[in-house]
Every structure is written in C-alpha cells, then in structure tokens.
Amino acid sequence: MDEASTVTCTFRRDAQGVVHAVMRAGCEMTLADAKENVAMIFALGSSQRSRVLVDMRGVRSQTRDARQYFAGAEAEKATLAVALLIGSPVSRVLANFFLRLSPQRIPTALFTDEEAAIVWLVEQQA
Amino acid sequence: MSDDRLDAILEVLMSYARQDFSPRLAVSERRDEVDAIATGINLLAEELDGEVASRRELESAYDRLKTTQAQLGVAEKFAAIGQLANGVAHELNNPAAWVLLGVDAARRRLAHVRGLLGSDGPGAARVAAELAVIDDALTDAHAGMERMRAVINDLRTLSRADAEVPVELDLDEVVRSACQLARPAYLSVARLVLDLGSVPPIIGDRGRLGQLVTNLVINAAYAVADSSNEHEIAVTTRADGDDVVLAVEDSGPGIPEELLERVFEPYFTTKPSEVGTGLGLALVRKIAESHGGTARISRGTRRGARVEVRIPRARCETPAPPPASPQSVVRVGARKNRVLIVDDEPMLLRALASAIGDSHDVVTALGGQAGIELLAKDRAFDLVLCDLQMPGVDGVAIYESLASSAPALLPRFVVMSGGAVTSRAAQFLDKVRPCMLDKPIDIDQVLAVAADPRAHT
Ligand SMILES: Nc1ncnc2c1ncn2[C@@H]1O[C@H](COP(=O)(O)OP(=O)(O)O)[C@@H](O)[C@H]1O
Numbered sequence: 001m002d003e004a005s006t007v008t009c010t011f012r013r014d015a016q017g018v019v020h021a022v023m024r025a026g027c028e029m030t031l032a033d034a035k036e037n038v039a040m041i042f043a044l045g046s047s048q049r050s051r052v053l054v055d056m057r058g059v060r061s062q063t064r065d066a067r068q069y070f071a072g073a074e075a076e077k078a079t080l081a082v083a084l085l086i087g088s089p090v091s092r093v094l095a096n097f098f099l100r101l102s103p104q105r106i107p108t109a110l111f112t113d114e115e116a117a118i119v120w121l122v123e124q125q126a
Numbered sequence: 127m128s129d130d131r132l133d134a135i136l137e138v139l140m141s142y143a144r145q146d147f148s149p150r151l152a153v154s155e156r157r158d159e160v161d162a163i164a165t166g167i168n169l170l171a172e173e174l175d176g177e178v179a180s181r182r183e184l185e186s187a188y189d190r191l192k193t194t195q196a197q198l199g200v201a202e203k204f205a206a207i208g209q210l211a212n213g214v215a216h217e218l219n220n221p222a223a224w225v226l227l228g229v230d231a232a233r234r235r236l237a238h239v240r241g242l243l244g245s246d247g248p249g250a251a252r253v254a255a256e257l258a259v260i261d262d263a264l265t266d267a268h269a270g271m272e273r274m275r276a277v278i279n280d281l282r283t284l285s286r287a288d289a290e291v292p293v294e295l296d297l298d299e300v301v302r303s304a305c306q307l308a309r310p311a312y313l314s315v316a317r318l319v320l321d322l323g324s325v326p327p328i329i330g331d332r333g334r335l336g337q338l339v340t341n342l343v344i345n346a347a348y349a350v351a352d353s354s355n356e357h358e359i360a361v362t363t364r365a366d367g368d369d370v371v372l373a374v375e376d377s378g379p380g381i382p383e384e385l386l387e388r389v390f391e392p393y394f395t396t397k398p399s400e401v402g403t404g405l406g407l408a409l410v411r412k413i414a415e416s417h418g419g420t421a422r423i424s425r426g427t428r429r430g431a432r433v434e435v436r437i438p439r440a441r442c443e444t445p446a447p448p449p450a451s452p453q454s455v456v457r458v459g460a461r462k463n464r465v466l467i468v469d470d471e472p473m474l475l476r477a478l479a480s481a482i483g484d485s486h487d488v489v490t491a492l493g494g495q496a497g498i499e500l501l502a503k504d505r506a507f508d509l510v511l512c513d514l515q516m517p518g519v520d521g522v523a524i525y526e527s528l529a530s531s532a533p534a535l536l537p538r539f540v541v542m543s544g545g546a547v548t549s550r551a552a553q554f555l556d557k558v559r560p561c562m563l564d565k566p567i568d569i570d571q572v573l574a575v576a577a578d579p580r581a582h583t
Contacts, residue, residue, distance in 0.1 A: 026155060060153050061165065064172040089162030090153060097169045 004040055008033045011040055018121050019050045025058035034066040035074075042078035049080040051121040053114070057087035062094050071102035081107040081124035083117035131160050138167065147175040193399060215281040219544040220471045222278060223566035226271045227477030230569045233264045234484065275566045276306065292329050293556055294440050297363055297370055298322040300332055304339035305361060312347035316357035316376070323364040326439045330417045338413045341406040342374035342433050348397070349378030349430060358428060369419070369436045375426035386423055410435065462486055463508035465576050468497035468524065469542070470516040474567075478511070481569050482576050494519025498527055505532050509579040511563070511572070514543040514551050522554045538579050542567060 004011045008027040012020045019041055023029070041052055069075065084095045095110050107124050111117035138149045150171065151164035240257055243250060305318060312318055343359060350357035360375045381389060388394050390411050395402030407423070410433065414421040419437035426432030463486045469475045470493040479488045489504070491497040494516045501510075501524070510528075514521035521541050528535050543551070544565030555562070563571060 060155075060157060060161075061168065064169070064176060088157040089159045090157040090165045093162045093165045093169070097166070101169075101173070 002044070004044060006033070006036045006040055009037050009040070011044055013044050013050075016118075016122055017045075017051065018118060019044050019052045020055065021052055022055040023057070023059045026060045027058060028060050029062040029066045031063060031065040031069055034069040038069070038075050038078050045078065049078060049126075051081045051083075051124060052079050053083045053085060053117050053121060055085045055114075056091040056095055057085060059088075059091050059094055061090075062098075067098050067102060070098065071104060073105070076105045079106055080126060081121055082109075083121050084108065084110050085114055085117055086110055086112060131164075135160075135164065135167065138171070142171060142174070145178075147171045147178065194393065196399060211281050215278050216544060218274070218278050219565045220474050222271065222274055223544075224471075224473040224477040226268070226275065226566055227474070227481045227569055229264055229268045229271060231477065231480045233261065233268065236261055236264065275568075278566065279303065279564065281307070292331055293552070294327045294329055295332055295335075297325055297328055297335065297372060297437070300335045301339050301361055301363060301372065304336045305343060307336075308340045308343040308347070311344045312359055315347055315351045316359045318343075319358055319360040321360065321362040323362070325363045325365050325370045328370050328417070328437050329440045330437065334413045334416070338410050338435065339372070339374070341410050342435075345406055345433075346374055346376035346378065346431070348401070349376050349380075360428065365439065366436075368438055370439050372435045372437070373426075373432060375428055375432040376430040377428040378430040380425050380430045381423060389423060390421070407433075461577070463576055463579065464506060465489070465509045465511060466491065466497075466500070466507045467511045468494065468516075468521075469513040470494070471513070478567065478572065482572060485573070486576050493517075494521070494524055497524050501528065501532070501535075505535055507535065508538060509576055510535060510539045511575075512539065512541055514541045514555075515548065520551070522551060525554070525558065525560070540575060540579075 002013045008029055009021050009023055011022075014020065021037065021041065027033075041050055044050065084099070086092045086095045099108060099110060109117075109120060111120070134151060138151055141147075141149050148171075150168045153161045153164050153168070236257060240254065243253060243257070245251075245254075301320070301322060305320065339361070343361065346359040350359070355377075357377045359377075360373075362373045362375075364371050385396075390407050391404070392408040393404040394408075395404035407421075411421040414435045414437065417437045419435060421433065421435045423431060423433050465482055465486050466489045467475060467478050467482075468491045469478070472492055475490050475492060479490050482488050489500070489507070491500045494513075495518060497512065498519055510524075512521045512524055521543075525536070525539060525541075528539065540561045540563060541555075542563045542565055543555070554560075561575070563575070
C-alpha cells in the first residue's frame with residue numbers, strides 16, 4: 001500500500017520511503033483527526049518509523065490537543081523525522097506554534113521548499 | 127485590514143482581558159495575514175485556557191488535600207484525647223476511692239457519736255444540730271463522689287487501650303455508659319429513650335463498642351439539634367436469632383435516599399469542617415465488622431435516621447462468674463471475718479482498713495511483695511482483697527503463688543481493679559475469672575463481700 005487518505009489528509013509513499021502527508025485545503029484538524037493520521041502513517045510504513053513530509057499549506061486550524069498528540073509518544077512510534085512544509089501565513093503560525101511550544105521527540109523542521117524538505121528528510125538517520 | 131475583522135479581533139482580546147478565554151476568532155478561506163494573526167491569537171487562547179484549567183485542578187486537589195489533612199488531625203486528636211482520658215481516669219481512681227471510703231467512715235462514726243451523745247445535758251441539742259449539718263454535708267459529699275465514680279467508670283469503659291483482649295461483655299452495660307458520657311451532646315436537644323432488652327453476652331472490646339454507641343448518639347443529637355420541635359433519640363437493644371441488635375434512631379430530618387450508602391464512606395460529611403470529620407459512621411461500620419457484625423442505615427419509624435448494628439452473640443456461653451451484686455445480699459447476723467488487704471496505695475489501704483475494720487479483723491500489706499511475705503507466714507484468712515495492678519509483684523503473681531502454696535485460699539481471693547489493664551492482667555481476668563471489685567471501691571460492696579466471702583467468691 002503506497003497511497004491512502006483520511007478526512008483531513010492524503011498520503012503517498014515515494015520511492016525513497018518518504019511519506020508525503022498533504023493536508024486538504026481548509027482542513028480543521030482535531031484530536032480525532034490527528035489520531036487517524038498518525039495511525040495511517042504507521043500503516044503506510046508497515047509498522048516501521050517513517051520519514052514524513054507534512055504539507056501544511058492547506059491547513060486552516062488545529063486544536064491544542066491535536067498538536068499535543070502530534071508531539072507525543074504515539075506519533076513518535078510512527079515517525080522518524082518530520083518536515084513541515086508551509087506556505088500560507090496561517091500554516092506558518094500553526095507550524096511555528098507546533099515547533100516551539102511542544103517539546104519535540106523527533107527531529108522536526110520547517111520548510112517552504114518541498115525539495116529541500118525531502119533532502120533534509122533523507123539525511124536524517126534512523 | 128477591514129474594520130470588521132479588526133473589531134472581531136478587538137472583541138476577543140477584550141474578553142481575554144476579562145479572563146474569559148473561551149471565544150475564538152474565525153479563520154477565513156483566504157488564510158491571509160489577518161487569518162494568521164487570528165490563528166496565533168486562537169492558539170494563545172487555547173494555551174491559556176489549558177493553563178487555567180490545570181491550575182484550577184491543582185487548586186482543588188490542594189483544597190482536598192488540606193481538608194483531608196485537617197480531618198486526619200481531628201482523628202489523631204480523638205485518639206490522643208482517648209488516651210489522655212484513660213490516663214486521667216486511672217489517676218483519679220485511687221484518690222476517688224479513698225475519698226469515698228473516708229467520707230463513708232466519717233458518716234458511720236458520726237452516727238456512732240450521735241448515739242453516744244444522748245439527748246440531755248446543756249448544749250446537747252445544739253451539738254446534735256451541728257452534727258446534723260455535718261451529716262448533711264457528708265451525705266452531699268458522698269453523693270458527689272458517687273457521681274464522680276460513675277463518670278470515671280464511664281471514661282474507663284470508653285477509653286480503654288486499643289489492644290484490649292476481647293472479653294465477654296454485656297452490650298446493655300456499654301450502651302448505658304456511652305449514653306451517660308454522651309449526655310452533654312443530647313441533653314438540651316432531645317429526650318433519650320433507652321429500651322434495653324437484657325441481651326445475651328457478646329465477645330468484644332468494651333472501649334471500641336462504647337465509641338460506636340457514642341458516635342451514633344452524637345450523630346443523632348446533631349441531626350435533631352437545629353429545629354425547635356421536641357425530639358427523641360431512641361437506643362434499643364434486642365436479641366435476634368444469633369445476633370444482638372443495637373439500634374439508634376432519631377426524629378431528625380433523616381438521610382436522603384441517595385446518600386444512604388455514602389454516609390459510611392470515610393470523610394463523607396455534610397457538616398461544616400469544624401464539626402464533621404466524616405469518620406464517625408466509617409468507624410461505626412469498622413468496629414461492627416471487627417466484631418463479626420454489620421452496620422446499616424435506613425429511615426426509622428421516627429422519620430429520622432435509624433442505624434442498626436448487628437453483632438453475633440457469644441458462641442459457647444461460658445457460665446458467667448457470679449456477679450458480685452452485694453445489693454441483693456441480705457446482711458443478717460454478719461459474722462466477724464479475718465480479712466487481708468493488699469494494695470500498694472497507702473491511703474487506699476488505710477481507708478479500706480478503717481471501713482472494714484469496724485466489723486472485721488483486718489490485716490494489711492503495703493504492696494505485693496509484703497503481701498507474699500505475709501501470706502507465707504499467715505494463711506488464716508476468710509478473705510484476701512488484693513489489688514490487681516501493683517509495681518513488681520502484682521495481683522496475678524500473688525494469685526499464682528497461692529495456687530502453688532495454698533490453693534485453699536484461692537476461692538477467697540478477690541481482686542480489686544481500676545482500669546488501664548495490662549494485657550497480662552486482662553488475660554488473667556479472662557482465664558481465671560476471679561471475683562472482682564471495680565475501683566473506685568464501693569464500700570457497701572466491700573462490706574457485703576467481707577461479711578460473706580463464700581457467697582461472692
Ligand atoms: N442521625 C443522622 N441523621 C441525619 N444524618 C446523619 C445522621 N448520622 C449521620 N448522618 C449523615 O452522615 C454523614 C456522615 O456521618 P459521620 O460519618 O458520622 O461523620 P460526621 O458526623 O463527622 O459528618 C453526616 O455528615 C450526616 O450527613
């Protein structure tokens with residue numbers, strides 16, 4: 001399985017094993033969505049930890065508990081490194097909040113350029 | 127930025143300033159800079175909301191902790207007061223005994239003097255009048271001491287050390303003592319109706335059971351306290367199959383159905399924290415269960431609460447020792463007996479000797495060692511009155527020494543005991559079941575025993 005989708009995201013696993021998670025335009029992410037998405041990433045990685053590119057450019061809002069879930073132990077089991085791709089001013093604010101307010105368990109970085117994000121992800125050691 | 131969006135932002139900021147972090151800003155499909163600011167504000171508000179909630183949680187946990195701590199303090203204080211009361215009762219016992227005996231002796235001498243005085247001679251009438259006044263004063267003093275003796279007895283009953291060896295006991299007696307002690311709590315608010323059913327004996331701990339009854343009576347008194355109606359607290363005992371059943375019922379407001387089980391939870395209270403600890407009924411249940419019984423609460427026939435405690439009756443009924451009930455003994459043609467009194471308290475020894483000495487030959491031994499030495503040389507006694515607890519050689523030791531050297535004396539051995547029993551002494555009482563006189567000593571009782579030792583021992 002290399003492609004999948006949930007209410008808020010579509011997923012694709014590329015040849016290098018990077019999972020691309022693209023948030024749908026105008027999506028409002030709640031805790032339930034966060035859980036669903038993390039579970040999906042886990043499944044796509046065949047229960048291994050994946051490098052994940054999260055394209056946040058379409059996001060409209062995200063709740064606090066969703067954010068805490070993404071920074072928590074469950075997400076850590078599914079992800080090895082996370083690159084957050086931002087574009088809109090809203091996604092920038094959300095991503096910065098995420099990055100700076102929740103202590104990160106895994107390497108996480110912000111990018112506005114998709115290629116640079118992939119390069120960084122691939123560099124991250126297992 | 128349009129005025130509308132700015133106003134919306136201002137509006138929520140004002141409400142945050144009033145510590146209300148619930149409103150959120152709308153984020154439009156455009157997701158432009160204003161939406162980004164709105165998002166930032168929303169995120170900030172969520173953070174603050176979360177912080178406030180966890181602080182409130184912390185505060186309420188802290189409050190609960192503080193009350194629990196206060197309640198524990200109260201429980202500890204109760205335990206300490208119990209110990210203190212026991213110690214005080216013990217200390218008061220001996221002086222109370224000799225005051226009582228002294229007053230008794232004085233009254234008897236006074237009667238004697240009045241007999242000698244006759245009715246003629248100058249001033250005889252005046253002396254007789256003076257003596258009558260003295261007699262009245264002594265009678266009052268005697269009554270006062272009797273009351274003190276009752277209080278001391280109740281205190282002893284209720285505050286005995288925790289590790290008391292379970293003994294066969296009469297629940298009715300415990301109820302009477304406990305109600306007497308709880309009197310100040312209900313006196314001004316309710317009438318106490320005692321309906322005691324001469325129940326069969328149970329095995330238990332007098333002090334703990336007394337505490338159980340006191341707790342129930344005090345709760346009942348509190349329940350009826352703030353209304354002006356006439357109230358009743360009924361305490362009943364009865365036998366029911368293999369159980370002895372105690373019920374305490376009041377005519378207060380009762381307990382709402384949904385709280386009936388909760389009231390037994392430790393720390394559950396509806397009273398202000400200076401009054402309620404929420405431990406009373408929890409203790410009642412614990413004490414009942416430690417006696418193999420149960421405690422239940424329900425609505426009583428007087429509309430108020432009814433707490434029912436069931437305790438199994440003593441299984442194999444060992445024949446109770448013949449109670450020393452001298453009141454029922456008719457003293458006719460009392461013969462002169464030879465009595466040995468052993469006690470380590472010189473004042474009490476003297477008072478007892480003087481009280482009994484009028485009608486019997488009395489020999490005294492100050493302390494257990496002296497008692498043993500004396501008994502080695504002289505055993506011609508009709509009665510040995512021996513203090514149970516003495517430093518060094520105690521009553522138990524004297525009994526044991528007699529058991530091997532002069533068993534014939536054992537049936538004439540009477541112990542005097544004044545509370546705070548050591549476990550050694552308690553075991554002795556339980557095993558040997560000697561004839562026993564409670565301190566403070568009641569002079570009539572001593573005289574009755576001395577007059578006819580065989581009827582009592
Ligand atoms: N006789 C009674 N009538 C009405 N309510 C009672 C009675 N006895 C106990 N309660 C209720 O049960 C609660 C718990 O009682 P208890 O465990 O003795 O603790 P406390 O008396 O310290 O509150 C009381 O606060 C009261 O609400």
